[in-house]
Amino acid sequence: MTNWVFLHAHPDDEASQTSGTMAMAHERGDRVIEVLATDGALGVVPDGLDPAGLAAHRRAEHEHAAEVIGIDRIVRLGFADSGMTGWDSNRDPRAFCNADPGSVAERLVGVLREEDADVLVHYDPHGNYGHPDHLMVHRVGAAAADLLGPGLRARARGDDEPERRRRALREGEGHGHRGRGLLGPCRRGRRREADRLPPVADPLGGRSA
Ligand SMILES: [Zn+2]
Numbered sequence: 391m392t393n394w395v396f397l398h399a400h401p402d403d404e405a406s407q408t409s410g411t412m413a414m415a416h417e418r419g420d421r422v423i424e425v426l427a428t429d430g431a432l433g434v435v436p437d438g439l440d441p442a443g444l445a446a447h448r449r450a451e452h453e454h455a456a457e458v459i460g461i462d463r464i465v466r467l468g469f470a471d472s473g474m475t476g477w478d479s480n481r482d483p484r485a486f487c488n489a490d491p492g493s494v495a496e497r498l499v500g501v502l503r504e505e506d507a508d509v510l511v512h513y514d515p516h517g518n519y520g521h522p523d524h525l526m527v528h529r530v531g532a533a534a535a536d537l538l539g540p541g542l543r544a545r546a547r548g549d550d551e552p553e554r555r556r557r558a559l560r561e562g563e564g565h566g567h568r569g570r571g572l573l574g575p576c577r578r579g580r581r582r583e584a585d586r587l588p589p590v591a592d593p594l595g596g597r598s599a
Contacts, residue, residue: 498531
């Protein structure tokens with residue numbers, strides 16, 4: 391059994407970005423945990439809904455989605471939605487984009503240890519499309535992987551081809567946080583770490599997350 395932890399920014403990112411992988415993992419008997427950073431209060435408001443009720447609306451949707459997908463546990467970090475780049479909400483001290491990545495990573499590491507996590511899935515360095523909260527997911531995920539070191543096969547979403555990663559590590563082609571996120575802070579030992587990766591290091595069997 392594999393214990394998966396997915397770090398997401400907003401309620402609905404689990405459905406739009408990793409629901410297939412989550413459902414696959416659940417169906418084969420793995421444990422699926424989602425760590426959710428924000429309340430999603432600044433998302434698109436559906437017609438007829440009071441904007442003040444959006445966070446509660448999205449929370450209910452998210453809980454329903456979690457049931458359908460097969461998420462075993464949701465851990466909410468409780469940050470405010472930062473909104474899109476340039477919005478006034480970017481200056482809200484409660485906004486996820488203003489959190490200290492290191493301290494949030496420590497909270498995430500607490501969950502990873504508690505769950506004896508095998509895999510952490512977070513976002514690529516562009517946060518998939520540049521939303522401030524998505525960029526933070528990458529920073530926090532990479533920082534957590536650094537804190538844990540090579541015991542956790544954390545990876546950024548989209549960085550999913552084991553042989554290419556192994557080759558990049560051997561050749562010292564780090565990709566900023568992404569490279570460190572794979573194997574933790576042992577930069578001098580990258581070649582050794584790459585050699586220690588088993589032939590099939592990817593619990594997805596090469597499928598994309
Ligand atoms: Zn999002």
